[in-house]
Amino acid sequence: MNIDGICISLPKEYLGLKVQLMCDSLPKLLSGIPLTIELVAISLSIGFILAMCIALMRISGSRLLNIVSRSYVFYFRGTPLLVQIFLIYYGLAQFDLIKESFLWPFFREAYWCGILALTLNTGAYTAEIIRGGLQSVPHGQIESARSMGMSGILLYRRVILPIAFRQALPAYGNEMILMVKGTSLVSTITLMEITGIARHIIAKYWTPVEIFLIAGIIYLFINYLVTRIVRYAENRYTPYLQTNE
Amino acid sequence: MEFIHLLSLGDQGWGDEMLRATMVTIMVSISAMCIGLFVSIFGTISKLSKNRLIRAIGNTYTTVVRGIPELLVIYLLYFGFNNAIMSIANSLFGYNQYIELPVFLIAALAVGIISGAYSTEVIRGAFLVVPRGQIEAAKSVGMNRFLVFYRVLIPQVLRYALPGLGNVWQLTLKDTALIMVTGLVEIMRQAHIASGSTYSPFTFYMSAAILYLVLTTASSKALNSAENWANKGVKREKA
Numbered sequence: 001m002n003i004d005g006i007c008i009s010l011p012k013e014y015l016g017l018k019v020q021l022m023c024d025s026l027p028k029l030l031s032g033i034p035l036t037i038e039l040v041a042i043s044l045s046i047g048f049i050l051a052m053c054i055a056l057m058r059i060s061g062s063r064l065l066n067i068v069s070r071s072y073v074f075y076f077r078g079t080p081l082l083v084q085i086f087l088i089y090y091g092l093a094q095f096d097l098i099k100e101s102f103l104w105p106f107f108r109e110a111y112w113c114g115i116l117a118l119t120l121n122t123g124a125y126t127a128e129i130i131r132g133g134l135q136s137v138p139h140g141q142i143e144s145a146r147s148m149g150m151s152g153i154l155l156y157r158r159v160i161l162p163i164a165f166r167q168a169l170p171a172y173g174n175e176m177i178l179m180v181k182g183t184s185l186v187s188t189i190t191l192m193e194i195t196g197i198a199r200h201i202i203a204k205y206w207t208p209v210e211i212f213l214i215a216g217i218i219y220l221f222i223n224y225l226v227t228r229i230v231r232y233a234e235n236r237y238t239p240y241l242q243t244n245e
Numbered sequence: 246m247e248f249i250h251l252l253s254l255g256d257q258g259w260g261d262e263m264l265r266a267t268m269v270t271i272m273v274s275i276s277a278m279c280i281g282l283f284v285s286i287f288g289t290i291s292k293l294s295k296n297r298l299i300r301a302i303g304n305t306y307t308t309v310v311r312g313i314p315e316l317l318v319i320y321l322l323y324f325g326f327n328n329a330i331m332s333i334a335n336s337l338f339g340y341n342q343y344i345e346l347p348v349f350l351i352a353a354l355a356v357g358i359i360s361g362a363y364s365t366e367v368i369r370g371a372f373l374v375v376p377r378g379q380i381e382a383a384k385s386v387g388m389n390r391f392l393v394f395y396r397v398l399i400p401q402v403l404r405y406a407l408p409g410l411g412n413v414w415q416l417t418l419k420d421t422a423l424i425m426v427t428g429l430v431e432i433m434r435q436a437h438i439a440s441g442s443t444y445s446p447f448t449f450y451m452s453a454a455i456l457y458l459v460l461t462t463a464s465s466k467a468l469n470s471a472e473n474w475a476n477k478g479v480k481r482e483k484a
Binding site: 074079081087091094181183220224 | 312316450
């Protein structure tokens with residue numbers, strides 16, 4: 001499909017918005033979707049594993065592990081994501097120790113810093129979601145599983161985790177949306193995802209409202225898909241909790 | 246111990262600038278929260294309205310604002326407000342110079358509109374929790390709509406909404422970090438400026454992080470006691 005042909009057929013301006021330019025920049029903005037999705041997917045999956053560890057540390061009963069996981073969650077939930085991104089990308093370069101170490105090729109790249117910040121951030125929020133899910137497992141269920149002779153990993157695998165994940169599903173869906181929105185912040189450290197590309201186009205044509213509007217619609221669409229997927233998962237795994245709205 | 250020198254008060258260090266920026270952050274957050282609560286009154290009314298069109302407007306507002314990155318909303322409103330004011334000035338008064346609204350105002354409005362979408366959801370949820378039977382009971386003892394609202398709904402809605410509004414406050418506080426892109430000198434902007442001229446980004450972004458932690462911790466303490474106050478006289482099972 002030739003988008004240029006469609007764009008030219010549009011009026012140049014409508015309601016004070018440069019419609020043709022909006023249409024022209026659509027393909028460019030759409031080309032930022034893969035990076036946005038990539039950032040979300042990588043940080044959500046690593047963040048989830050991290051969160052499992054943090055949540056298990058929290059309920060482990062060990063005092064030291066408890067303090068470590070609590071401080072981690074406290075820090076990353078109490079500060080804005082933007083600070084976390086800047087601290088990793090700009091902040092770490094202050095130390096010669098890091099600049100001379102083998103880690104520098106990693107911390108030099110905005111891409112890895114962005115992923116690290118997003119991962120650590122979602123890890124903290126997800127840990128709280130998982131903890132909430134684990135705590136919501138009714139005690140009777142655990143007791144009856146134990147009375148059937150289940151223990152340890154089997155108990156977790158067959159009883160606790162399935163119930164906990166089902167409980168945590170809606171909250172995790174919100175976290176996924178927060179992550180999609182969070183990726184727009186890595187545009188401040190030069191990554192060219194949707195917002196980054198939008199800022200690039202605006203620097204050229206100075207049409208901020210038009211371009212950010214299109215970018216916003218793209219994010220809205222991604223988040224719409226995310227909610228549909230989560231809703232589908234909820235219907236599939238927790239049909240008994242769904243109301244017929 | 247170079248960072249102590251960097252963060253000292255007075256002309257030599259950036260400590261006093263950082264503290265002043267913290268005050269700006271607090272002021273923007275409070276203004277934004279108030280704007281948000283004001284917006285959420287209309288948001289809640291429209292989302293609970295029986296009129297389909299009005300309901301659709303409310304739903305669109307909360308869905309769009311919550312589905313778009315906060316940074317984009319701030320950019321959009323920042324440029325959008327200025328453009329709108331300029332085109333209004335141009336068409337009404339024929340004034341075609343560049344106009345810029347005060348940054349503080351734009352920042353508070355932008356964050357306020359974001360915060361309002363979340364507050365709307367919280368307050369709407371709180372209204373729906375109040376059992377219908379109570380409203381019917383109040384009507385049956387002869388209370389008119391105003392009395393039902395004032396004596397039955399409001400006390401309960403406030404109590405149910407308080408924890409959620411506390412979360413919205415924390416969110417609003419953290420969202421103000423994003424208004425650094427508008428140039429308003431709040432914590433993040435100040436840290437950015439300071440780290441640019443001293444080449445000590447870690448020191449300043451870390452102080453910014455600590456300042457945010459202090460703000461969020463202090464407000465969660467305050468919110469806890471507010472919740473206790475609102476729940477006094479209500480028996481609650483121990484969680």
